[in-house]
Amino acid sequence: MYKNILVITDDDKELKHETNDFKEKIIDFFLVPFLNMLPTFLRKFVKKSHRSADAVIRYKTTHKALEVLYRFGEPDGGKKTFVEKIFHKIWFNTDNAKAVRNRLRITKREVEKSIQEKLQNEENINLLSIASGSARGIVGALNNINNLEKVKVNVTFLDKNEEAIFYSKDLVGKSNLTEKIKFNWILDTANNFPNYFTDDKPNIIEMVGLLDYFSDEQVKKIFKTIKNNSEESFTLITANINNNKEKRFITNLVGWKMVYRSAEELAKLASDSFLPTEDLVAYYEPLKVHSILVVKNRTWNSR
Numbered sequence: 001m002y003k004n005i006l007v008i009t010d011d012d013k014e015l016k017h018e019t020n021d022f023k024e025k026i027i028d029f030f031l032v033p034f035l036n037m038l039p040t041f042l043r044k045f046v047k048k049s050h051r052s053a054d055a056v057i058r059y060k061t062t063h064k065a066l067e068v069l070y071r072f073g074e075p076d077g078g079k080k081t082f083v084e085k086i087f088h089k090i091w092f093n094t095d096n097a098k099a100v101r102n103r104l105r106i107t108k109r110e111v112e113k114s115i116q117e118k119l120q121n122e123e124n125i126n127l128l129s130i131a132s133g134s135a136r137g138i139v140g141a142l143n144n145i146n147n148l149e150k151v152k153v154n155v156t157f158l159d160k161n162e163e164a165i166f167y168s169k170d171l172v173g174k175s176n177l178t179e180k181i182k183f184n185w186i187l188d189t190a191n192n193f194p195n196y197f198t199d200d201k202p203n204i205i206e207m208v209g210l211l212d213y214f215s216d217e218q219v220k221k222i223f224k225t226i227k228n229n230s231e232e233s234f235t236l237i238t239a240n241i242n243n244n245k246e247k248r249f250i251t252n253l254v255g256w257k258m259v260y261r262s263a264e265e266l267a268k269l270a271s272d273s274f275l276p277t278e279d280l281v282a283y284y285e286p287l288k289v290h291s292i293l294v295v296k297n298r299t300w301n302s303r
Contacts, residue, residue, distance in 0.1 A: 007263045007282040007291070015105040017286045018098035028095070028245075035094075036248040043253055049087040056091070060256040061213065063133035063164045069100050070136060096246050099289030103239055104137055106283055106292045107208050111141035114204045114235040119145075124152040126231070128202035130190050130222075131210035132157035135168035138206060139175060148180050154200065158186040158193055190222050194229040203231040208239040208292070212258040216269060223273035227297070236275070236295040240266045244289045263291035270295055 010017070020028060047054040052073030059065040068074055073092045080088070091097065111127075118125050125148075129138050135157050142148070142155070157168050165185050172183055186196055190210060193202075205226055211219055226236055243260040250256050261269075263282040270293060271277050279296040 005267050005277055005280050005282060010106055010283045010285055017102045019286045032245050038253050040252050050084060053091045057254055063167060067134050069097050094246055095287045095289050096250055099285055099287045102285035103290040106285055107137040108140045110237045110294050111138060111206055112144050115145055119147060119150055122151060126200050126202045127155045127204040129157045130207040132159045132168055133164050135171055139171050142177050153181045155181055156184040158188060160189050162187055191225050201231045203234045205236045211238060211240045219269045220273045223270060223275055227275055234297050239290055239292045242289055242291055266291060266293050
């Protein structure tokens with residue numbers, strides 16, 4: 001707990017989180033130390049073991065790798081050998097793979113809750129997704145809401161990766177959302193978002209996946225930018241990877257380097273950035289590999 005902020009482990013049964021049963025815990029007891037000991041030069045072997053594993057390593061830190069994880073790996077086509085099936089099961093059932101899907105489930109729920117709250121108050125919705133990637137969480141949340149026509153809804157996706165912008169445009173295009181929502185795409189970096197909001201400022205901000213690559217000072221900078229360039233009443237949904245037993249495997253063998261923080265450490269950075277903590281809620285997904293922070297500003301205090 002940090003400054004009376006309760007940090008809880010999410011146990012929402014409706015989300016059908018991925019966890020480890022007794023058998024999986026026994027397997028992990030032996031498997032994870034083995035994976036953590038594997039030297040970096042074996043990365044080539046991992047890439048050859050399954051096409052989807054190769055995609056995750058090749059596109060690590062990008063929306064492409066996350067999309068492969070979200071879908072439990074890409075199908076290889078044709079018949080897979082017994083060995084290929086085994087490696088597919090290993091790589092896409094690690095705690096980190098399960099946890100990123102759990103994080104997506106919680107993100108979708110919290111975005112949906114924030115939208116519903118605005119709808120109940122008959123407030124227009126200006127949703128901004130920073131480092132939006134594939135936009136899967138936002139699109140999934142919007143697809144679950146039926147009464148969006150009650151208010152004006154603007155959704156903006158911002159990412160510095162042009163391929164991510166194209167991907168999210170395609171995902172939105174395959175939905176029926178364009179009939180009732182105005183979508184915008186911005187190719188730029190996170191802290192530049194205020195340049196594109198001169199009138200209607202964002203009141204729901206989703207920023208999941210970015211802080212894993214930011215130093216503490218960079219985190220505080222983007223938090224302050226959000227606080228000073230959002231509507232008076234806003235909700236921020238963000239997240240960070242937590243230190244976990246597979247960290248060495250992910251860092252060394254997969255080559256996916258991140259900045260690991262606990263939910264308490266992330267909450268402290270929010271507080272240090274003068275974000276309001278009265279209504280701050282911090283969730284761990286069930287495996288405690290990722291934390292999701294929800295910050296609501298109800299009383300505006302500009303500093």
